[in-house]
Amino acid sequence: MDKTFLSKSRYCSCVQCVNILWLSKYKPEFGEVESNDSTLETGRKVGELAKCLFGDYKDVPVDENINKRIEKTEKLLQEKPNIITEASFIYDNNFCSVDVLKNDSDGVEIYEVKSSTKIKDIYIDDVAYQYFVLSNIGLNVKKACIVYINNEYIRGKELDINQLFNIEDLTDIVLAKQNEIRDNINKINEFMQEHDSDNQPESHLGKNCFDPYPCAFWDYCTRDLPKPNVFDISGMWKSVQFRKYDEGKVSFEDLENEDINPKYLEQIDFELYEREPKINKDAINSILDNLNYPLYFIDYESCQYAIPELEGTKAYQQIPFQYSLHIIKEECAEIEHKEFLGESNDDNLIRTFAESMIRDMPEDGSVIVYNKAFEATRNKEIGEMYPDLKPEMDRFNANMVDLMVPFRNRDYYTKEMEGSYSIKKVLPALFPNDPELDYSELSLIHKGDEASNAFLSLKDNPPEKEEIIRALLEYCKLDTYAMVKIWEKFIEVTE
Numbered sequence: 450m451d452k453t454f455l456s457k458s459r460y461c462s463c464v465q466c467v468n469i470l471w472l473s474k475y476k477p478e479f480g481e482v483e484s485n486d487s488t489l490e491t492g493r494k495v496g497e498l499a500k501c502l503f504g505d506y507k508d509v510p511v512d513e514n515i516n517k518r519i520e521k522t523e524k525l526l527q528e529k530p531n532i533i534t535e536a537s538f539i540y541d542n543n544f545c546s547v548d549v550l551k552n553d554s555d556g557v558e559i560y561e562v563k564s565s566t567k568i569k570d571i572y573i574d575d576v577a578y579q580y581f582v583l584s585n586i587g588l589n590v591k592k593a594c595i596v597y598i599n600n601e602y603i604r605g606k607e608l609d610i611n612q613l614f615n616i617e618d619l620t621d622i623v624l625a626k627q628n629e630i631r632d633n634i635n636k637i638n639e640f641m642q643e644h645d646s647d648n649q650p651e652s653h654l655g656k657n658c659f660d661p662y663p664c665a666f667w668d669y670c671t672r673d674l675p676k677p678n679v680f681d682i683s684g685m686w687k688s689v690q691f692r693k694y695d696e697g698k699v700s701f702e703d704l705e706n707e708d709i710n711p712k713y714l715e716q717i718d719f720e721l722y723e724r725e726p727k728i729n730k731d732a733i734n735s736i737l738d739n740l741n742y743p744l745y746f747i748d749y750e751s752c753q754y755a756i757p758e759l760e761g762t763k764a765y766q767q768i769p770f771q772y773s774l775h776i777i778k779e780e781c782a783e784i785e786h787k788e789f790l791g792e793s794n795d796d797n798l799i800r801t802f803a804e805s806m807i808r809d810m811p812e813d814g815s816v817i818v819y820n821k822a823f824e825a826t827r828n829k830e831i832g833e834m835y836p837d838l839k840p841e842m843d844r845f846n847a848n849m850v851d852l853m854v855p856f857r858n859r860d861y862y863t864k865e866m867e868g869s870y871s872i873k874k875v876l877p878a879l880f881p882n883d884p885e886l887d888y889s890e891l892s893l894i895h896k897g898d899e900a901s902n903a904f905l906s907l908k909d910n911p912p913e914k915e916e917i918i919r920a921l922l923e924y925c926k927l928d929t930y931a932m933v934k935i936w937e938k939f940i941e942v943t944e
């Protein structure tokens with residue numbers, strides 16, 4: 450039987466779990482994941498920008514077939530010294546293309562570009578595999594490096610790509626891994642020869658199902674487990690879940706007498722025995738007693754740029770671009786609604802956001818949020834970026850009340866929350882079958898990352914721009930309306 454064709458991404462999948470390769474070949478329909486266009490786009494933009502670190506370069510088009518790419522690479526290799534991007538090579542059915550290849554007269558240097566801010570072990574496997582392929586076809590590989598994002602760099606008026614990227618020389622580590630690469634490739638080939646389409650390998654669930662990446666075949670590999678099971682316990686560390694799984698404690702019945710965190714036992718108990726809601730009126734009253742009119746129910750949406758677009762920001766900094774604000778000025782007053790949605794090309798987006806918020810929340814009432822850490826951190830960052838706005842940001846933070854606390858502390862808990870205190874779980878648990886509070890009823894945007902991607906997409910002025918803006922406003926408005934309803938629910942259950 451032919452040896453398995455490996456690419457660097459297939460090789461890296463096999464480092465995680467060799468079953469991934471078998472399942473991708475014979476049962477790909479069970480591993481389909483929603484492609485996240487914005488992640489791919491981020492990777493593409495970072496890759497393109499990093500190429501500029503090396504001066505003029507010649508590109509091997511990735512949309513050509515493999516033979517043409519290899520042929521073109523061979524030609525470009527003759528023109529040394531030069532820089533070749535996407536240079537493509539094959540050795541004994543092991544294929545790779547190198548993001549940036551420095552082709553000197555005395556050898557080559559490999560540069561693998563990552564849009565991450567840290568070097569992960571899997572990146573080292575990736576570069577070591579490239580080193581293996583290139584050195585085995587006879588190239589003198591002088592250096593093997595990773596180019597990744599420096600998230601300490603604060604962008605000035607102009608972007609300085611030399612500061613934005615870190616380059617780490619991994620040659621020694623990669624060299625030390627060469628025997629391991631050969632062994633792994635042999636094992637992969639043997640494994641695929643032993644297991645044809647009729648001979649499915651056994652799944653061995655373990656930590657590697659989520660490390661370094663959540664495996665797309667998780668649902669398939671766990672299809673025969675009882676429901677709910679140890680992996681449905683909210684907040685339990687993966688290492689503990691796998692330990693229990695290995696001990697044969699899988700179903701909630703298996704786990705109900707285990708020596709585990711009381712919160713996990715409570716989730717199990719509520720779900721196994723259909724318990725009635727638990728409500729600690731004193732704890733909820735202490736939140737209500739702390740509120741002062743006007744009540745400002747506010748929620749931010751934010752996005753992150755791998756390549757910082759705004760002066761004074763870092764890579765992947767959370768950039769607040771939108772808020773929704775429901776206001777109740779005094780007892781029994783009508784609910785008012787205000788909102789802000791920034792322009793994606795506003796160079797002062799963060800300041801515009803903050804100034805609008807200051808105008809909309811002029812008085813010293815309670816600033817009510819759900820998950821205080823997020824909004825409070827954004828306010829702190831705004832204050833650091835714009836010292837003149839700091840007193841107002843500090844004021845908001847000092848007046849902040851977190852509606853999530855009773856749910857996090859299990860002072861208010863129902864079995865439908867399934868151990869979680871996320872608003873997306875809490876809301877349907879408190880208001881089942883209420884279409885007005887159902888995120889799935891919204892068009893286009895149903896969760897935070899979709900909002901962030903939608904905002905980022907506005908930069909390209911898409912034809913559906915108006916529809917996206919409407920969806921963003923509707924989504925964020927539901928977040929704060931939901932908070933008003935939760936507050937009303939607190940009053941109702943404590944009466």
Ligand code: SF4
Pocket residue numbers: 465466467468469472652653654655657658659664665666667668670
């Ligand atoms: S879910 Fe786990 S066992 Fe199944 S293929 Fe993925 S990593 Fe392997």
